[in-house]
Amino acid sequence: MFIRRAILIAVILWAIPLLAAPHGQTQPPSSGNGGCAQGGLMTGRSTPGTGSAGQNIHREATLRDCASPLLPGIYAGQFSVTIPWNAAGATSTATFTWSDGRVSTATGYGNGLWSITSGPASGHGIQFHMADTWIGWYFSYADATVISATFLP
Template sequence: MSIRRSVLVAAVLCALPVLGAPQGHAYPSGAGNGGCRQGSVMTGRLVPGTGSAGQNIRRAATLRECVSSLLPGIEAGQFSVTIPWNAPGATSAATFAWSDGSVSAATGFGNGLWLITDGPASGHGIQVDVADSWNGWYYSYADVAVTSATFLS
């Protein structure tokens, strides 16, 4: 009985650091321009549009714990985009509505890389990272977990 208890105590003590660590959060790589440390589930919904079979995918996700010299005073944002379904070469227009009330307009493809064309961080890129390594947002309207967002020069 005491051997089992010793093994159990050792297992619990080894697991404590893992249990105390934040789960499901990724941190933006490269400290240069910063980004957002957390994201929500990015929803996906088919809507009428210009993609295959006349359909688009409407997507939205919340970005949290944002820290960047490109976004002074901004702590969070809401990403939204409508992507032509099953049209990998088509560009899309996205918006980032920031916690200070400002909005950045962006263009890009369904792979998570967006060029901010207007508003805060204009002229920079932002990579919206997802938990699934497959970035085929234009092929599926399934919900995808956003882990972080990183600014690129």
């Protein structure tokens, strides 16, 4: 019974972002540190791993129209992370591969806020702005729309 209920909850959480997320919106970065004015579709797929039921969620998203004094000469980036499924307290390590070929490593909880720990913009944060109040980082492998991203001090 518990497994059926967990599967039903996962399916519902997977479907909500698909029905609610508008596509193709942009939002200019509002921080003095700049950011990326346009995001794209954040893909998600289930993979074997360390999360609940032995599953992880792998996510990737492209950031475009980037401008920041923290990343001079960089105009785009590719985000990639694997997050343990249904493990909301677990930190994850993400990578940002920037348009100039350099790579930043970041840690976060899958909530859209990532602390850059090495590479360009090290010591700063980056906040993803999603198309809705989507909470599926951990609980769903559904695709979701990233509107923009802002660099934080």
